[in-house]
Amino acid sequence: MGNKETIVDPRGPIIFDIRNLWAYYGEKPAVKGVTCKIPEKRVTAIMGPSGCGKTTFIRCLNRLHELSPGARVEGEIFLRGKNILEIDPVVVRRRVGMVFQKPNPFPTMTIYDNVLAGYKLLGIRLRREEADRLVEEALRKAALWDEVKDSLHKRGTYLSGGQQQRLCIARALAVKPEVLLMDEPTSALDPKSTAKIEELVVELKKTVTIVIVTHNIAQAGRVSDYAAFFYLGELVEFGPTSQLFTVPRDKRTEEFLKGKFG
Amino acid sequence: MRSILWRKFKDRSALVVITVLAFLPALPLFHILYGIFRLGLPAFSWNFFTHLPTPPGEPDGGVGNAIVGTLMLSMLASVLAIPVGILSGVYLSEYARGRFGEVVRVAADVLQGVPSIVLGIVGYLWLVRPMGHFSALSGAVALSLMMLPVIVRSTEEILRMLPYTLREASLSLGVNYWRTVIKVLIPTGLVGITTGILVALSRIMGETAPLLFTAFGNPFWNFNPLQPVDALPLTVFKYAISPYQDWIRQAWGASAVLTLMVLGLNLISRILARRLSGDGK
Numbered sequence: 001m002g003n004k005e006t007i008v009d010p011r012g013p014i015i016f017d018i019r020n021l022w023a024y025y026g027e028k029p030a031v032k033g034v035t036c037k038i039p040e041k042r043v044t045a046i047m048g049p050s051g052c053g054k055t056t057f058i059r060c061l062n063r064l065h066e067l068s069p070g071a072r073v074e075g076e077i078f079l080r081g082k083n084i085l086e087i088d089p090v091v092v093r094r095r096v097g098m099v100f101q102k103p104n105p106f107p108t109m110t111i112y113d114n115v116l117a118g119y120k121l122l123g124i125r126l127r128r129e130e131a132d133r134l135v136e137e138a139l140r141k142a143a144l145w146d147e148v149k150d151s152l153h154k155r156g157t158y159l160s161g162g163q164q165q166r167l168c169i170a171r172a173l174a175v176k177p178e179v180l181l182m183d184e185p186t187s188a189l190d191p192k193s194t195a196k197i198e199e200l201v202v203e204l205k206k207t208v209t210i211v212i213v214t215h216n217i218a219q220a221g222r223v224s225d226y227a228a229f230f231y232l233g234e235l236v237e238f239g240p241t242s243q244l245f246t247v248p249r250d251k252r253t254e255e256f257l258k259g260k261f262g
Numbered sequence: 263m264r265s266i267l268w269r270k271f272k273d274r275s276a277l278v279v280i281t282v283l284a285f286l287p288a289l290p291l292f293h294i295l296y297g298i299f300r301l302g303l304p305a306f307s308w309n310f311f312t313h314l315p316t317p318p319g320e321p322d323g324g325v326g327n328a329i330v331g332t333l334m335l336s337m338l339a340s341v342l343a344i345p346v347g348i349l350s351g352v353y354l355s356e357y358a359r360g361r362f363g364e365v366v367r368v369a370a371d372v373l374q375g376v377p378s379i380v381l382g383i384v385g386y387l388w389l390v391r392p393m394g395h396f397s398a399l400s401g402a403v404a405l406s407l408m409m410l411p412v413i414v415r416s417t418e419e420i421l422r423m424l425p426y427t428l429r430e431a432s433l434s435l436g437v438n439y440w441r442t443v444i445k446v447l448i449p450t451g452l453v454g455i456t457t458g459i460l461v462a463l464s465r466i467m468g469e470t471a472p473l474l475f476t477a478f479g480n481p482f483w484n485f486n487p488l489q490p491v492d493a494l495p496l497t498v499f500k501y502a503i504s505p506y507q508d509w510i511r512q513a514w515g516a517s518a519v520l521t522l523m524v525l526g527l528n529l530i531s532r533i534l535a536r537r538l539s540g541d542g543k
C-alpha cells in the first residue's frame with residue numbers, strides 16, 4: 001500500500017483532492033484506496049503496467065466509470081473543495097473534459113459542429129459570431145486551426161488520425177473545462193502526430209489542468225510536471241516527475257522505470 | 263493420368279451445377295416480374311390511376327381509391343409503428359439488461375412469426391368490434407403490428423453496431439444518456455434505421471390477409487381513417503377471382519402498381535444500405 005513517504009503532495013494550488021478512492025467492476029476492485037492531490041494547471045502523468053487501473057482511475061475523475069455495468073466507486077474526490085461524487089455527473093463532466101485513446105469525432109457532424117458539440121448536443125443556442133469565435137479559439141488552442149480553417153464544413157471523419165485527435169481535444173476545450181483527462185491520447189497515432197500532441201499538452205497547461213495516462217515513460221518525462229505510478233490498482237508513488245524519475249522511493253517504481261515490467 | 267482428368271471433369275461439373283442452382287431462386291422472381299409487367303402494364307392508363315372501380319363491363323374503371331387507400335394504410339401504419347419500434351429498439355440496445363429485455367426481444371421475435379391473418383383478427387378485436395364498423399385505422403393497426411418487430415430488431419442491431427466510444431464522446435461532454443441517444447446515436451444510425459423501416463414497409467404493402475376484416479375494402483373515395491378503405495392487394499384479390507375479363511386485366515394492373523412500389527422501396531433501401539457500408543464510417 002502506498003504510504004506517506006511515497007505520496008508527495010504537490011506544491012501550489014490543488015485542483016483535485018482524492019481520498020481513499022476505490023473503484024470496482026462488480027466485486028473486483030480495480031482502484032484500491034488511492035489518496036493523492038492533483039496540482040492545478042500542471043500536467044500529471046499516470047503510469048503503470050497494463051491493467052493496473054489507470055483508465056479506471058481517470059474515469060472516476062469525470063464519473064464516467066460508473067457507467068460501466070456493475071461499476072461502483074467509494075471514497076471522496078474533491079474538485080476545488082467539492083466532492084464530485086455528490087454532485088450531478090453531468091455538471092462534473094462539463095468541468096472535467098476527456099480525450100480518449102482512439103479519436104472519436106462524431107461521424108455525422110462537420111468539423112465545425114464537432115467543436116461545438118458540447119453546446120449543440122445540449123441544445124444551447126449560440127449566436128453566429130459567438131459560435132465562430134468559439135470554434136476558432138478551440139481549434140487554435142488544439143493547434144488545428146491552420147490545417148482545417150478552409151474545410152470547417154467537411155466531416156470530421158475525413159481528417160487524419162492525428163488531426164481527428166486534435167479535433168477531439170478542441171471539442172473538449174470548447175466547453176472550457178477546468179481539467180482535461182487524456183487516456184493514452186497518442187497510442188493510436190504516428191510519431192509525428194504524437195510529437196504534435198505532446199507539444200500541445202505542454203502549451204495547454206497554461207489554461208487547463210491536464211491528467212494524462214501514458215504507457216510511454218519517455219512521454220511522461222517530456223510532458224509531465226508530476227507523475228503517478230500505479231501497480232495492481234494501488235497508487236505506489238506520486239511526486240514531481242523529476243524526482244520520481246531520478247530518485248524513485250519505491251522499488252516497484254524503480255523497476256517499472258527500468259522497464260522490468262509493463 | 264485418367265484419374266486427374268476425371269477429377270478435373272468432376273470439379274468442372276460441380277461448378278456448373280452450383281451455378282445453375284444458385285440461379286434457381288432468381289428464376290421464379292424474373293418469371294413473376296415478367297408475367298406481371300407483360301399482363302399488367304397494358305392496363306395502365308390515366309383513368310386506371312385516377313378513376314373509381316366500375317361494375318364489370320363498364321369501361322374506364324380504375325383503382326385510384328385503392329392506391330390512395332394503400333398509401334393511407336402504409337402511412338398510418340408507419341406513424342404507429344415507427345416511433346414505438348425505434349423506441350423499443352433503443353431500449354433493447356441501450357437499456358435492456360437482464361430479464362425484461364429478453365422478454366421484449368422474444369416478444370418481437372414471436373410477433374414476427376405470427377401469421378398475418380391473425381394480426382388482422384387482432385385489428386378486428388381491438389378496433390372494428392368496439393367501433394362497430396371497419397376502418398382504415400384498424401387495418402393500419404394490423405399492418406403496424408407486422409412492421410413493429412422488423413423495426414425493433416433492425417434498430418437494435420444498428421445501434422449495437424455503433425462503437426461505445428461514440429457514446430463516451432457525448433457523455434464526456436456532459437450530455438446525458440437520453441440526449442446522447444436522440445442526438446448522437448439515432449442520427450449516426452439513421453441510414454440503417456431507415457433501411458429497416460423501408461424493409462418493413464415493403465413487407466406490409468402487399469399484404470391482403472390483415473386487411474380482410476379491418477380495412478375491408480371500399481369502392482368509393484375515402485380519405486377518412488375511421489372509415490373502410492380499399493387497398494391494392496384487396497383489389498387484386500377481389501378482381502383476380504372474378505370471372506370478368508376486364509377486372510382480371512385490372513387485377514394484373516394493380517399487381518404491377520404494387521410491385522413497382524415495393525421494388526421502389528427495395529431500391530431505395532439498397533441505395534441507403536450501400537451508403538451505410540460505403541462512406542458511412
Ligand SMILES: Nc1ncnc2c1ncn2[C@@H]1O[C@H](COP(=O)(O)OP(=O)(O)OP(=O)(O)O)[C@@H](O)[C@H]1O
Nearest residue numbers: 025030048049050051052053054055056057068215
Ligand atoms: N469494463 C470492465 N469490466 C470488468 N473489469 C474491467 C473493465 N475494465 C477494466 N477492467 C479490469 O480492471 C482492471 C484495470 O483496468 P484498466 O482499464 O483501468 O487498466 P489500465 O491501467 O488502463 O490498462 P491499460 O494500460 O491496458 O489501458 C483490469 O484488471 C481490467 O481487467
Ligand SMILES: [Mg+2]
Nearest residue numbers: 054055056183
Ligand atoms: Mg487504459
